[in-house]
Amino acid sequence: MDQRNLEFVPRILVVATGTSVEFPNNDSVSHQVYSFSQAKRFQLPLYKGERHPPVIFEREGLVVLGCNIHDQMVGYIYVTKAPFFGKTDTSGTLRLQNLPAGDYLITIWSPLIADPPPTLVRTVHVDASETAPERFQLTRPLRARPEPRPRRGDWEY
Amino acid sequence: MRGGSRIALLAWFWSAAAWSGDQFDVIGAVDVRWVHATGALSYLNGGPGILRFDPEHEDLRLGRAFLAPRLRLTDILSWYAVIDAYGDHDRNPVDFSEFWLDIRPFPTNAIRWHARIGAFHMPVSLENRGAGWSDVYSITPSALNTWLGEEFRTIGAEVEARWLGASRGYLGDFAVVGAAYGWNDPAGGLVAERGFALTDRPSTLFGGLGRPPDTFYHEIDRKPGYYGGLVWRHHDRLEIRALRYDNRADPGASTVAGGSAWRTHFSSFGARLEPTAHWTFIAQYIDGNTAVGANYEGDDQFRMTYHVAFGLASYDWGRERVTLRFDDFGTHQLSGFYGPPSNESGHAWTAAWTHDFSDHWQLAAEWIRVSSDFPPRVVLDVSPVLLETQVQVAVRYRFRLGA
Numbered sequence: 001m002d003q004r005n006l007e008f009v010p011r012i013l014v015v016a017t018g019t020s021v022e023f024p025n026n027d028s029v030s031h032q033v034y035s036f037s038q039a040k041r042f043q044l045p046l047y048k049g050e051r052h053p054p055v056i057f058e059r060e061g062l063v064v065l066g067c068n069i070h071d072q073m074v075g076y077i078y079v080t081k082a083p084f085f086g087k088t089d090t091s092g093t094l095r096l097q098n099l100p101a102g103d104y105l106i107t108i109w110s111p112l113i114a115d116p117p118p119t120l121v122r123t124v125h126v127d128a129s130e131t132a133p134e135r136f137q138l139t140r141p142l143r144a145r146p147e148p149r150p151r152r153g154d155w156e157y
Numbered sequence: 158m159r160g161g162s163r164i165a166l167l168a169w170f171w172s173a174a175a176w177s178g179d180q181f182d183v184i185g186a187v188d189v190r191w192v193h194a195t196g197a198l199s200y201l202n203g204g205p206g207i208l209r210f211d212p213e214h215e216d217l218r219l220g221r222a223f224l225a226p227r228l229r230l231t232d233i234l235s236w237y238a239v240i241d242a243y244g245d246h247d248r249n250p251v252d253f254s255e256f257w258l259d260i261r262p263f264p265t266n267a268i269r270w271h272a273r274i275g276a277f278h279m280p281v282s283l284e285n286r287g288a289g290w291s292d293v294y295s296i297t298p299s300a301l302n303t304w305l306g307e308e309f310r311t312i313g314a315e316v317e318a319r320w321l322g323a324s325r326g327y328l329g330d331f332a333v334v335g336a337a338y339g340w341n342d343p344a345g346g347l348v349a350e351r352g353f354a355l356t357d358r359p360s361t362l363f364g365g366l367g368r369p370p371d372t373f374y375h376e377i378d379r380k381p382g383y384y385g386g387l388v389w390r391h392h393d394r395l396e397i398r399a400l401r402y403d404n405r406a407d408p409g410a411s412t413v414a415g416g417s418a419w420r421t422h423f424s425s426f427g428a429r430l431e432p433t434a435h436w437t438f439i440a441q442y443i444d445g446n447t448a449v450g451a452n453y454e455g456d457d458q459f460r461m462t463y464h465v466a467f468g469l470a471s472y473d474w475g476r477e478r479v480t481l482r483f484d485d486f487g488t489h490q491l492s493g494f495y496g497p498p499s500n501e502s503g504h505a506w507t508a509a510w511t512h513d514f515s516d517h518w519q520l521a522a523e524w525i526r527v528s529s530d531f532p533p534r535v536v537l538d539v540s541p542v543l544l545e546t547q548v549q550v551a552v553r554y555r556f557r558l559g560a
Contacts, residue, residue, distance in 0.1 A: 030179055032232065034263045036324065043263040045232045047179035064324050068263050071330060072393040074323040111326065145328065149393050149431050 001065070001075060003031050003046070008065060008075025012111070014087050017079055020054035032068035039063050039079055062109070076111055101128040114140040180229045182559025184288040188220030188551050196545025200351050201245060201358060203368035205534045207527060208547045209297070209356035219244030220296070220551050221357065225289040235259045239289045241361055248370060252361035255290070255310070267324050271317045276362055279311050279384055280334060281400055283429040283439045284469070290359070294437070294480045295509035296523040296549050297357050299467035301441050301484070306359025307366060308347050308373055313338030313381065328392035335385040342377040342406040345421030345447030349461050352501035352531040353486040377418040378410035394432065400425045402445070408458060409451035421447040435472050442466040450493060459493030476513040482506070496533060497541070503529030519553040
């Protein structure tokens with residue numbers, strides 16, 4: 001989970017439980033990354049020229065990241081126990097390949113989705129050697145998330 | 158506040174500069190400018206004018222040189238300071254404008270605490286968001302923020318509690334801020350005696366403004382003042398602030414040397430909207446009153462109300478920024494008449510353009526025209542009505558040392 005131009009890059013990271021995540025800092029300023037989410041509480045000062053060991057995410061759940069110096073920075077690490085998972089592309093598509101046949105529970109999540117969570121969970125059956133497209137039609141508009149306002153580096157805050 | 162401590166602090170920051178890594182950094186800037194002015198002699202030079210420069214003080218001038226060092230003591234503790242030089246006849250050619258200890262614990266729930274202890278600007282200006290409290294939209298800040306820079310500094314402690322909405326899926330946050338402070342008893346006196354002004358010449362902690370110089374940071378009645386405010390930010394695009402200030406000074410208190418305590422309180426409102434990547438709109442308003450002198454017979458005490466406001470539109474693209482601002486200000490004396498009443502009315506137009514040649518070099522140009530009517534000027538043998546114009550072209554070099 002990188003930090004570039006006062007943003008977390010990527011903004012959303014999906015990992016399996018037990019994954020260790022590095023937090024490099026590629027900005028010219030320091031960051032102090034924290035989370036007080038139940039799935040993982042940590043504080044990670046990221047000063048220039050210092051490296052820190054990766055953070056291990058053992059519990060499933062959503063970890064909201066912030067920076068104690070730059071309040072506008074927000075990032076998400078979605079920690080899951082699911083055997084198959086991924087992040088959609090910009091068109092909202094995710095392709096999971098070579099799934100064994102069986103019944104699956106699909107859950108989708110995004111900080112931009114405003115639909116009630118129960119509507120974002122669905123059970124599907126997958127047959128071997130067949131594609132099984134599943135389409136979630138959102139009923140509410142996505143939450144607005146304007147891009148952060150560009151700032152002039154050190155001279156403006 | 159005594160002068161000796163600042164030398165010790167300066168030496169301390171200097172030795173800290175030798176520290177390596179990310180513990181110490183400093184932002185600095187030098188602003189040299191060409192000035193053309195019409196109108197009256199500036200109050201900074203002993204006249205009635207309310208701009209920084211005047212026909213007797215123009216051509217090549219030092220706008221400002223400053224250093225803003227920061228020393229990180231621990232993950233949550235840092236020292237900040239701003240050291241200024243303005244190249245005028247201040248009794249302190251180099252002086253501290255701010256220095257404070259900053260305490261910013263990591264949040265352990267959706268509330269983040271932040272405290273400042275020392276001497277610093279109160280959180281009102283929406284223009285002065287640059288390093289060293291500099292105005293990023295024009296050379297000269299509004300009359301409102303000029304006044305805050307001239308007469309006010311929080312010398313005490315401030316605590317802010319901020320609800321971090323992002324952790325709850327909300328794209329914004331909300332803060333409550335409060336402070337207790339001393340050494341602000343003369344605040345209000347300058348605007349009563351001179352009216353409002355538009356300059357980028359704030360006071361420093363130990364220096365003075367004008368001739369003879371007014372000094373500002375004195376504790377006269379041993380009563381602390383306070384302010385309390387609210388801040389709402391919506392996703393880095395909208396910021397709304399409200400603040401109530403009261404220095405709680407005893408208007409009957411004075412010093413042997415003639416310094417008086419001015420009871421000054423006001424309400425402040427401001428909003429900054431950045432709806433797109435290019436546009437910025439700011440509006441701020443202050444309404445309040447001030448009083449000085451013991452109230453023996455009711456009407457002996459000098460009492461005055463005032464209002465000061467501005468609206469600003471700024472457009473920036475690439476390396477350019479253009480800004481247009483309108484200021485409106487006025488005072489109204491209520492009692493204590495011993496001469497012409499301190500009834501000011503005035504307004505100003507400001508147009509500014511900045512161009513960033515690089516990350517370090519900037520060119521800034523500004524035209525400002527202010528019209529004001531202030532009856533006490535007749536004491537200086539000038540017309541109460543002044544129309545003043547000032548054109549400035551500044552070359553600025555900015556740097557950052559350390560991490």
